[in-house]
Amino acid sequence: MSVTTPRGFRAAGVSAGLKEGGAADVALVVNDGPHAGAAGVFTNNRVKAAPVLWTQQVVQGGLVRAAVLNSGGANACTGPGGFQDTHATAEHTAAVLTAVAPGSSLGAGEVAVCSTGLIGERLPMDRLLPGVRTAVGTLSQDGGPAAAEAIMTTDSRPKNGVAHGAGFTVGGMAKGAGMLAPAMATMLSVLTTDAVADPETLDAALRAACRVTFDRVDSDGCMSTNDTVLLLASGASGVVPTEAELTAVVTAVAHDLAQQLVADAEGATKQITIDVVGAASEDDAVEVGRTVARNNLVKTALFGNDPNWGRILAAVGTTAAAFEPERVDVAVNGVWVCRDGAAAEDRSKVDLGGVDVTICIDLRAGAAAATIWTNDLSHGYVHENSAYSS
Amino acid sequence: MSVTTPRGFRAAGVSAGLKEGGAADVALVVNDGPHAGAAGVFTNNRVKAAPVLWTQQVVQGGLVRAAVLNSGGANACTGPGGFQDTHATAEHTAAVLTAVAPGSSLGAGEVAVCSTGLIGERLPMDRLLPGVRTAVGTLSQDGGPAAAEAIMTTDSRPKNGVAHGAGFTVGGMAKGAGMLAPAMATMLSVLTTDAVADPETLDAALRAACRVTFDRVDSDGCMSTNDTVLLLASGASGVVPTEAELTAVVTAVAHDLAQQLVADAEGATKQITIDVVGAASEDDAVEVGRTVARNNLVKTALFGNDPNWGRILAAVGTTAAAFEPERVDVAVNGVWVCRDGAAAEDRSKVDLGGVDVTICIDLRAGAAAATIWTNDLSHGYVHENSAYSS
Numbered sequence: 001m002s003v004t005t006p007r008g009f010r011a012a013g014v015s016a017g018l019k020e021g022g023a024a025d026v027a028l029v030v031n032d033g034p035h036a037g038a039a040g041v042f043t044n045n046r047v048k049a050a051p052v053l054w055t056q057q058v059v060q061g062g063l064v065r066a067a068v069l070n071s072g073g074a075n076a077c078t079g080p081g082g083f084q085d086t087h088a089t090a091e092h093t094a095a096v097l098t099a100v101a102p103g104s105s106l107g108a109g110e111v112a113v114c115s116t117g118l119i120g121e122r123l124p125m126d127r128l129l130p131g132v133r134t135a136v137g138t139l140s141q142d143g144g145p146a147a148a149e150a151i152m153t154t155d156s157r158p159k160n161g162v163a164h165g166a167g168f169t170v171g172g173m174a175k176g177a178g179m180l181a182p183a184m185a186t187m188l189s190v191l192t193t194d195a196v197a198d199p200e201t202l203d204a205a206l207r208a209a210c211r212v213t214f215d216r217v218d219s220d221g222c223m224s225t226n227d228t229v230l231l232l233a234s235g236a237s238g239v240v241p242t243e244a245e246l247t248a249v250v251t252a253v254a255h256d257l258a259q260q261l262v263a264d265a266e267g268a269t270k271q272i273t274i275d276v277v278g279a280a281s282e283d284d285a286v287e288v289g290r291t292v293a294r295n296n297l298v299k300t301a302l303f304g305n306d307p308n309w310g311r312i313l314a315a316v317g318t319t320a321a322a323f324e325p326e327r328v329d330v331a332v333n334g335v336w337v338c339r340d341g342a343a344a345e346d347r348s349k350v351d352l353g354g355v356d357v358t359i360c361i362d363l364r365a366g367a368a369a370a371t372i373w374t375n376d377l378s379h380g381y382v383h384e385n386s387a388y389s390s
Numbered sequence: 391m392s393v394t395t396p397r398g399f400r401a402a403g404v405s406a407g408l409k410e411g412g413a414a415d416v417a418l419v420v421n422d423g424p425h426a427g428a429a430g431v432f433t434n435n436r437v438k439a440a441p442v443l444w445t446q447q448v449v450q451g452g453l454v455r456a457a458v459l460n461s462g463g464a465n466a467c468t469g470p471g472g473f474q475d476t477h478a479t480a481e482h483t484a485a486v487l488t489a490v491a492p493g494s495s496l497g498a499g500e501v502a503v504c505s506t507g508l509i510g511e512r513l514p515m516d517r518l519l520p521g522v523r524t525a526v527g528t529l530s531q532d533g534g535p536a537a538a539e540a541i542m543t544t545d546s547r548p549k550n551g552v553a554h555g556a557g558f559t560v561g562g563m564a565k566g567a568g569m570l571a572p573a574m575a576t577m578l579s580v581l582t583t584d585a586v587a588d589p590e591t592l593d594a595a596l597r598a599a600c601r602v603t604f605d606r607v608d609s610d611g612c613m614s615t616n617d618t619v620l621l622l623a624s625g626a627s628g629v630v631p632t633e634a635e636l637t638a639v640v641t642a643v644a645h646d647l648a649q650q651l652v653a654d655a656e657g658a659t660k661q662i663t664i665d666v667v668g669a670a671s672e673d674d675a676v677e678v679g680r681t682v683a684r685n686n687l688v689k690t691a692l693f694g695n696d697p698n699w700g701r702i703l704a705a706v707g708t709t710a711a712a713f714e715p716e717r718v719d720v721a722v723n724g725v726w727v728c729r730d731g732a733a734a735e736d737r738s739k740v741d742l743g744g745v746d747v748t749i750c751i752d753l754r755a756g757a758a759a760a761t762i763w764t765n766d767l768s769h770g771y772v773h774e775n776s777a778y779s780s
Contacts, residue, residue: 045707046707046708046715047703047707076700077733079716079730082732119698119704120699120700121733225703296686296767296771296775297775300775301775301776303776306776308509309467310464310508310509310615313467313509314437317435317437318434318436323436326469338467341469379769381690381772382693382768382772386690386691386693386696
């Protein structure tokens with residue numbers, strides 16, 4: 001149930017002292033092959049952390065033999081020195097891995113680096129580099145769960161997932177509990193597979209999977225500087241799936257992890273699914289769903305168990321999607337509280353007592369649909385984000 | 391210090407029983423002339439309340455002799471019946487005003503209507519129409535402050551303003567404490583002037599004033615269905631200002647009222663001024679300021695007295711404005727905590743103990759600038775908006 005479930009991978013998670021309190025903060029995932037194909041998807045934020053700038057280059061080469069991830073510091077907005085720190089981390093990881101397996105000769109350019117934590121501060125390299133050495137020493141085929149724990153920040157629990165194809169497996173881990181949005185939840189995720197696939201196929205599968213999973217989580221509308229999703233393929237199964245098969249299984253794991261991210265969102269008391277149907281295009285459906293997901297008045301109403309469809313309609317009205325205001329229908333937990341843009345069924349029929357809330361918005365403008373996942377805006381969110389520097 | 395300060399206006403504020411508890415909820419502003427020129431600016435939301443649809447048509451005629459405003463119900467998302475209610479309100483107001491001053495012969499098409507309160511419910515016309523009659527009976531040249539009280543919803547205090555030109559005066563009132571944004575704070579405002587001006591001049595002056603005042607308040611990023619700003623001109627001063635003179639004085643009152651709106655934002659503990667300088671264009675500066683103003687992580691950090699410039703930079707990075715991430719400078723309350731996109735002065739030097747916070751973002755990409763006003767995201771905001779249906 002982790003990144004080490006597919007054959008050909010080892011992982012580790014150790015404490016290097018980057019976080020206060022001694023929790024694990026350095027994770028390492030190593031692809032033992034025989035192949036080392038890789039793909040990556042990164043934040044759209046123009047302010048990109050040093051490890052994102054580095055790993056984008058690494059992934060362009062199509063070969064990734066190891067991914068080293070740290071929590072306890074984002075290494076974002078750290079200037080040229082921060083980039084040198086990332087480079088040094090990759091070089092050190094490659095050197096230590098080569099030293100323990102002399103025949104392997106790993107280069108820094110095959111090591112992906114990811115960081116998460118506070119923005120704007122340099123990483124304590126005097127602790128991080130020894131931590132990498134410790135991680136290499138504890139690499140194991142059962143190390144996936146430990147790696148998933150080491151990338152946690154405000155996450156309340158580690159996030160692992162696995163799905164099986166015909167003769168091959170995809171595993172994954174993710175972190176993320178806030179700054180979740182928009183074109184990719186703010187998060188780090190490493191997906192692994194023992195399928196045989198070239199980098200182009202991996203890239204196509206990963207992009208297709210992210211588009212309908214991580215990209216449709218919108219917790220708080222805030223886009224991170226560090227978002228990274230990697231897909232590493234060992235080829236150890238010897239099985240060559242079609243692109244469609246691989247995409248389906250990667251999507252299953254990404255979906256599972258995305259749901260775990262939303263469920264663990266900072267301070268959330270509700271998990272909200274926004275189904276937009278009857279849209280003229282999928283883009284319209286995504287825009288409407290995302291806009292409603294980001295609306296603080298909708299989010300606070302749901303925190304207060306108020307099926308406030310008027311706020312939902314007011315949010316829909318700010319989009320450029322095709323719809324007529326007097327033809328929109330809205331259901332909250334199955335009760336059509338709004339039809340033709342006006343009050344319909346009695347809002348008191350809506351039961352908002354549970355954790356799960358489903359909003360269905362029928363734009364009655366076409367046949368396209370999309371789903372966005374979000375959560376409510378609670379006292380807990382305000383508390384956590386006014387107290388935690390990130 | 392109100393809409394009745396300029397000559398030629400009477401106003402009233404009465405309780406019609408629309409709100410629970412008997413607070414005033416119907417306001418009336420009457421232009422006694424000799425002129426009745428008017429201009430209006432309305433919400434950009436595609437889901438427009440019935441009174442907005444009505445008043446847009448009224449203002450197009452360029453003549454407005456009375457504005458009737460109610461709190462206790464937005465009359466938004468109420469279907470064709472809701473529009474008929476607005477029409478009936480205008481007709482009743484015109485009829486009652488004509489009855490008490492038989493020579494005047496007022497038509498419904500000269501009566502602007504504004505509503506604010508809960509979305510999605512019909513107004514109790516059996517209470518509203520008698521309330522209009524009561525308001526007509528209490529019209530007075532000192533009635534401005536009473537009118538300003540009658541349009542309050544979650545406002546903690548009424549908002550009035552006045553400014554003087556050479557021989558003419560502009561007065562105003564406004565309501566608004568939440569759903570404040572983006573292209574116009576969610577609000578109702580009536581501005582009055584005794585200047586002599588044709589509708590085209592009034593329209594130009596009002597649009598120019600709103601663009602740099604109400605349009606630059608972004609409290610919670612949520613755009614309303616009911617936003618309306620009216621400018622009514624009586625011509626009673628006999629003075630014909632230039633368009634520039636009129637614009638300057640209207641802008642002064644709108645600025646004053648906009649600041650009062652931000653200061654009264656729901657649950658806010660900080661008043662935040664975001665100065666964006668060094669932008670390649672004013673549009674870029676507005677986009678950057680607005681994006682930072684809407685970022686929940688920035689807003690919660692400031693609630694927690696945390697000068698978290700990393701979150702500010704992460705927000706700037708999501709815009710399309712011209713800038714280089716490694717050349718942006720950020721100051722919080724005068725301390726340049728970020729230079730060249732990385733940490734600079736010690737963030738502990740920033741004093742966030744007071745109510746006022748000024749963030750200066752220098753994009754170093756040009757000479758344009760803009761200011762956006764916002765507030766923090768507090769427990770009070772969550773409380774108020776999870777408990778209050780609007």
